[in-house]
Amino acid sequence: xxxxxxxxxxxxxxxxxxxxxxxxxxxxxxxxxxxxxxxxxxxxxxxxxxxxxxxxxxxxxxxxxxxxxxxxxxxxxxxxxxxxxxxxxxxxxxxxxxxxxxxxxxxxxxxxxxxxxxxxxxxxxxxxxxxxxxxxxxxxxxxxxxxxxxxxxxxxxxxxxxxxxxxxxxxxxxxxxxxxxxxxxxxxxxxxxxxxxxxxxxxxxxxxxxxxxxxxxxxxxxxxxxxxxxxxxxxxxxxxxxxxxxxxxxxxxxxxxxxxxxxxxxxxxxxxxxxxxxxxxxxxxxxxxxxxxxxxxxxxxxxxxxxxxxxxxxxxxxxxxxxxxxxxxxxxxxxxxxxxxxxxxxxxxxxxxxxxxxxxxxxxxxxxxxxxxxxxxxxxxxxx
Amino acid sequence: xxxxxxxxxxxxxxxxxxxxxxxxxxxxxxxxxxxxxxxxxxxxxxxxxxxxxxxxxxxxxxxxxxxxxxxxxxxxxxxxxxxxxxxxxxxxxxxxxxxxxxxxxxxxxxxxxxxxxxxxxxxxxxxxxxxxxxxxxxxxxxxxxxxxxxxxxxxxxxxxxxxxxxxxxxxxxxxxxxxxxxxxxxxxxxxxxxxxxxxxxxxxxxxxxxxxxxxxxxxxxxxxxxxxxxxxxxxxxxxxxxxxxxxxxxxxxxxxxxxxxxxxxxxxxxxxxxxxxxxxxxxxxxxxxxxxxxxxxxxxxxxxxxxxxxxxxxxxxxxxxxxxxxxxxxxxxxxxxxxxxxxxxxxxxxxxxxxxxxxxxxxxxxxxxxxxxxxxxxxxxxxxxxxxxxxxxxxxxxxxxxxxxxxxxxxxxxxxxxxxxxxxxxxxxxxxxxxxxxxxxxxxxxxxxxxxxxxxxxxxxxxxxxxxxxxx
Numbered sequence: 001x002x003x004x005x006x007x008x009x010x011x012x013x014x015x016x017x018x019x020x021x022x023x024x025x026x027x028x029x030x031x032x033x034x035x036x037x038x039x040x041x042x043x044x045x046x047x048x049x050x051x052x053x054x055x056x057x058x059x060x061x062x063x064x065x066x067x068x069x070x071x072x073x074x075x076x077x078x079x080x081x082x083x084x085x086x087x088x089x090x091x092x093x094x095x096x097x098x099x100x101x102x103x104x105x106x107x108x109x110x111x112x113x114x115x116x117x118x119x120x121x122x123x124x125x126x127x128x129x130x131x132x133x134x135x136x137x138x139x140x141x142x143x144x145x146x147x148x149x150x151x152x153x154x155x156x157x158x159x160x161x162x163x164x165x166x167x168x169x170x171x172x173x174x175x176x177x178x179x180x181x182x183x184x185x186x187x188x189x190x191x192x193x194x195x196x197x198x199x200x201x202x203x204x205x206x207x208x209x210x211x212x213x214x215x216x217x218x219x220x221x222x223x224x225x226x227x228x229x230x231x232x233x234x235x236x237x238x239x240x241x242x243x244x245x246x247x248x249x250x251x252x253x254x255x256x257x258x259x260x261x262x263x264x265x266x267x268x269x270x271x272x273x274x275x276x277x278x279x280x281x282x283x284x285x286x287x288x289x290x291x292x293x294x295x296x297x298x299x300x301x302x303x304x305x306x307x308x309x310x311x312x313x314x315x316x317x318x319x320x321x322x323x324x325x326x327x328x329x330x331x332x333x334x335x336x337x338x339x340x341x342x343x344x345x346x347x348x349x350x351x352x353x354x355x356x357x358x359x360x361x362x363x364x365x366x367x368x369x370x371x372x373x374x375x376x377x378x379x380x381x382x383x384x
Numbered sequence: 385x386x387x388x389x390x391x392x393x394x395x396x397x398x399x400x401x402x403x404x405x406x407x408x409x410x411x412x413x414x415x416x417x418x419x420x421x422x423x424x425x426x427x428x429x430x431x432x433x434x435x436x437x438x439x440x441x442x443x444x445x446x447x448x449x450x451x452x453x454x455x456x457x458x459x460x461x462x463x464x465x466x467x468x469x470x471x472x473x474x475x476x477x478x479x480x481x482x483x484x485x486x487x488x489x490x491x492x493x494x495x496x497x498x499x500x501x502x503x504x505x506x507x508x509x510x511x512x513x514x515x516x517x518x519x520x521x522x523x524x525x526x527x528x529x530x531x532x533x534x535x536x537x538x539x540x541x542x543x544x545x546x547x548x549x550x551x552x553x554x555x556x557x558x559x560x561x562x563x564x565x566x567x568x569x570x571x572x573x574x575x576x577x578x579x580x581x582x583x584x585x586x587x588x589x590x591x592x593x594x595x596x597x598x599x600x601x602x603x604x605x606x607x608x609x610x611x612x613x614x615x616x617x618x619x620x621x622x623x624x625x626x627x628x629x630x631x632x633x634x635x636x637x638x639x640x641x642x643x644x645x646x647x648x649x650x651x652x653x654x655x656x657x658x659x660x661x662x663x664x665x666x667x668x669x670x671x672x673x674x675x676x677x678x679x680x681x682x683x684x685x686x687x688x689x690x691x692x693x694x695x696x697x698x699x700x701x702x703x704x705x706x707x708x709x710x711x712x713x714x715x716x717x718x719x720x721x722x723x724x725x726x727x728x729x730x731x732x733x734x735x736x737x738x739x740x741x742x743x744x745x746x747x748x749x750x751x752x753x754x755x756x757x758x759x760x761x762x763x764x765x766x767x768x769x770x771x772x773x774x775x776x777x778x779x780x781x782x783x784x785x786x787x788x789x790x791x792x793x794x795x796x797x798x799x800x801x802x803x804x805x806x807x808x809x810x811x812x813x814x815x816x817x818x819x820x821x822x823x824x825x826x827x828x829x830x831x832x833x834x835x836x837x838x839x840x841x842x843x844x845x846x847x848x849x850x851x852x853x854x855x856x
Contacts, residue, residue, distance in 0.1 A: 120794070133733065134740075134758050137846075138816050138838065139793050144802045147788030155786070155827045200789040200799065247804055248757055248812040249764060253786050 001271050005098045006225035006232035007382065009034035009218035010344035014180045015332040018115040019212040023057055024069035026214035027111050030340070031070050034107070034216035040228045042070070045218070046103035048077040049093050051086035051110040052336025055125050056117060066109060083129045084285065085371035086110055087215060087339035088378035092238055094219045104221040105228070110341075111214035112334035122210050129372045131246045143199035143207055143286065145247070145373030150201050150288040152253035157303035161201055164287035165192035166309045168205050171284060171323050173315075175330020177356040182211050182332030206287040211332025215340025233347045236364070237270030237381035239263055245375050254303075258377030259296040259370060266366070266379040267298075274298030277320060277381070278362040279349045281342035283370040284327040293368050294322070297379070316357045324349075325356050339369040343380065350384050386501045387543030388679075389508065390688060392437025392535045393653045394430055395640055395697035396421045397819045397855065398704040398713070402527050408707040409522050418530035418641035420704050421516045423713040423796035424818055424836035424850065427454040428464050430514035430533035430646075432471040432835040436779070437692050438510065438535035444472060444776075447537075449479040449509035451497050453489030453645040456517050457482060458837075458845050460564075467847065468512060470742035471835045473776050479506060487610070488671035489513060489645040490534070495675055497538045498547055508539035515644035518714050520568035528613050530641020534649035544684040545656065545665070547677055551593040554673040557581045578616060582670055586610070587623050589674035590666065597678055601625040605663035606655045608633040610648045610670045639698060654694040659685045692856055700856035702821060712796050731844070744778035744833060744849045746811050755811035777833065778849060782807040784829045789822060805831055805851050819852040830854040 011033025013019075013026050021029070027050075035042070048070070050063040059065060067077035082089040087110030094106040114122050127136040130145070153159045172187040187205060195204035218228075225232035241261035244250055251257065267273055274297055282297070284290035294305035299320045308314055314322040325331065325345040328338060346365035348354055367380040398421070402414040421430065431452055439447070450472075452465040465480035479500070483489035490513030497509035514533030519525035559577035560569050571577060586609065594600070601607075607626045611617030614637045621628045633655045635647065643650055648669045655665060661683040668676040692700075704710055711717050737758075739745040746757035751768040757777060762769050782805040793800035801817035817825065818836060831851040838848040 123792075133737065135814055138802070138814075138848075139790065139795065139800055140802055140814075141790060141793070144788045144790045144793075144800070147790075148786040148802065148804060151788060151827060152786040197789075197791040197799075199791065199802075202788075244764075246758065247814040249760075253804070 001236055001383070003234040003236070004222050005095045005235045006220055006222070006229070007217055007235065007343065007347050008040070008220045008225055008229035008232055009036070009038050010216070010340070010347040011036070012180060012215040012337065012341045012344050013213045015182050015211045015213035015334055015341070017182055017209065017211060017332065019113070023059060023062060023111050023113050024066055026113065026212065027066045027109050027216070028069055030214040030216040030337070031107065031109060034218050038218065038228050040105065040218070042072065045072055045075065045105050045107050047075055047097055048072045048107045048109060049090040050077060050079050051081065051090035051108065052112050053081055053083045053086060053129070056122065057113045058116070066111070070107070070109070072107065082371040082376040084283070084333065084335050085339055085369040085376045085378045086336040087217070088367065088369040088380060089240070089376070091217060091219070091339065091343065091380060092240055092378070095235055095238060098219055098221045104224045106219045108217040108219065108340065109214065110337040110339060112336040113212045114210040114334060115212050119210060134246060141199065142373065143202050146286040146288055147199040147202045148247070149253050149292065153288060153292065154201065156254045157306070159291065159306050162189060162193065163306040163309055164206055164291060165189045167284065167287040167290045168192045168329055170309065170315055171327040171329045174324045174356045175326025178326045178330060181326045181330045182209060183330045202286055202288070208285050208328040208333040211334045213332065213334035213337045213341070215337040215344060217340050217343055231351045231384070233350050233382050233384065235380065236383045237266035237272070239265030239269070239379040241265070241377045243374050243377070245372065247373070250374065255292045255296045256370060256374040256377060258374055259293065259368060259379065262377035262379040263297050266381050270381040270383070272364060272381065276364055277366045278364050279324065279346065279359040280320060280322045280366040280368065281325070281345050282322055282368040284323055284329050285333055285370070287329070289370065290323065290327065297366065297368060316359055321359050324354070324359070339367070339378065342367045342369055343382070346382050350382060385543065385546050386498050386538060386540055387547050388536050388545035389539040389542055390438050390442060390537040390544070391653045391656050391693065392434050392440065392691055393650055393693045393697060394433035394437060394514070394533045395419045395694070396425055396430070396531050397700065397702050398422060399701050400704045400710050404707055405527055414527055416638035419532055420710060420713060421531040422819060424838070425516065425531070426458045426837055426845070427456050427514045427516045428458050428467050428847070429835050429837060430516060430531060431468045431512040434514060434533035434535040435468060435472045435510060435512050438537050439472065440690055442537060445475045447474050447478065447508060447510050449497065449500060449506040450474060451481055451483065451493035451509060451511045453483040453493040453513040454515050455485065455487055455489065455644045456515055457484045467742070470738070471847070473743045473778070483645070486671045487644045487647070488669050488673065488675055490649040491667070491669040491675035491677070494536065494677070495550055495552060498550065501538055501540060508537060511536045511538060513646040513649045515646045517644050518568065518716070521711070521716055523568070525569060528637070528642045530643050532640050532643040532650055533646050534653045536649065542684060544682055544688055546680045546682060548680055549593060549597055549678040550676065551589055551596070552673065552675050553585060553589045555585050557585065557672070582612065582616065583620070583623060586620065586668055586670045586674045589676045590624055590668050593676045593678060601631070603664060604631060604666045606633050606659070606665045607631050608648060608651045608655050608665060609668035611635055611637070612642060613637060636694070650694060656685060657693050657695055661686060696856040739774060741848055744776060745774040746777045747772040748775045753810070755807065755809070757811055757813050777807060777811060777813065778835070780807040780809055780811070780833070781854065782813070782831050784825070784827055784831050785812070786827060787817060787825060801825060803851055813851070816850045817852065818850040819855070
């Protein structure tokens, strides 16, 4: 188990529908929390990686304006993007910058402000994350994409809408406790089942919502980490994989191939298996996405993810607590900021500072962050 | 001798009961129903369907000419036949033309095709007539107009129906018309246009043809003739001297409606479905004059099989539940404005990808046989590079692999059903499912492709392929 790059600081803003801040102000707020309590001056950050999906706000090439606003000039900065998993990709890039010896401290800042455009425009931009020649012109949206997985999962394994609803019930119970979540109402199974159809079999409460927000992760080398932070959280395993973007070339519809491959890489690098994970954050952009994550990450065998939620094994106290901060379903999904927020939750859990409940003695945590309809898979394993 | 080698037809799946029109407009109820094109259909897509049916057992690259007739071409300027030819995957060295301003267009095209073959300029010719005429709300035409198409392949060899003679009249008579500015048809006073026009011009042409061939009405096995509506059809049978019970072909006015330029050819296809060898058929069309043909079937007419034609398309139908849906399908009202402009279409991209967009070509790896869509230069399975042939996927049958039903999409008919189709012979295709009953969609249901108008944007009709449950 290699401990060469650590997360020394993690921060995020409140996630909300329509914040009154500009993207640079959002980023600053996340950056400030990440820097809080660290033995680190802004000028000692050697590079910044700015992560978001383009075209949601008017700023082209946002890295420059964000680096300037965070006072990170004249250090190098640049922009990375893998849609919804942009900041997990940012973490991977930051890890490589440090591991290569090029830099010893790097800030990874993820942000998204989706309220500058209408929901319909946002849906259209999300759709354009898919193939713009053969798919998005027909009106494919994220829920339409994931609903196809839901149908296939139901057909293959007999998964029921009620079981998907239970995932939302669980996540909403933690979201109610999360002061930074967009949705803070605890929902019942009946609430979810009665909610309006979006793209059947997915209903309103099976879907996460667009949100505004930012996140920030500060990474440091082994040499610097101990000096900067009291409890560095080590990046033990990194996995990243890509599946075909075009839906017609995807083979698997009962799980995400990119997530399975990313998980395999991350487990191998960290030298651990699914049974060793104490707490996990998975990309629950839709309830079906969390169900598939159980199986893709090996927490359950294929087709048995529904049993995990039926038996409440993904609540705190269960075999593998998942999304105990409310998940994307409760927090909202400000695309570029989401991965950083997931990492922050696991960092807090491993430090014993859980905000919506604490998994006692958590030592190893996992983050699963997906870009597009199963295009970019990212799995990160963190440990004390 | 030149004649009809093959036939096909198409009737949209949706039917609107005339009693629904009567209910909406608080009028005395009328019987029957009319075929209504889906919101993604127009005269071009109807023509493609009829053409596919007709070319069921003809290699597409053998067709040498295409004549398309309609009164409602989707483009005022721009050849419709060129789009139909592409969707049918016909060859580039092709003569094509539109007949686009008269309800007599179907038989004008037939006569022209016949002459071309007789003259030797073309070995065969595909005649396709399709119409999708929108009637003004609460007009008499709204009850009468229906949508549909018919196709005839003409040639000199393997003739199923000989064309023994034809006779044509041209008349400047003004009975119904549309100016460039009109959306809906205009007509002159009813009794005048019937008594002075239709009931004089059509019988004159029929009489001349019959006399020239020394025939009397009893020599004709089936009389197929145009009529604006059912009442005038009965009257015309009497005028021409045919027994309505034994000799007159049902013009489909009750079950489909008046399909304009396609009307008489659809009735002819219906007649040919029941025809036996050695029968004489009179085909008479009207509009700005008249075209009449004397036809005689050969034994080959009984051998034309596996056509959906009229019978199967008539039987495979879905009810259009309300007038509201009808006006949405036919865009008869102005709707709430979109919050954003539709996407601009990139014609450069359309041109580059034309084989995939219009012709539904995928690629088949020559090394391992894997079929892919969209076309990939590198085989997804064996990674062979640039070693493939293009294959037409539009005729392939497949199964619905998975699907989703978007209730929030901006389309005229919710839910928008996104689907992934696995073709039985290989290949996976992602598209919209149309002509479907949302309550009956199931994984693994058999589906097929159909050419449709995906959306209108930037002043362009964007055609592409959708899937539908296998129609019949």
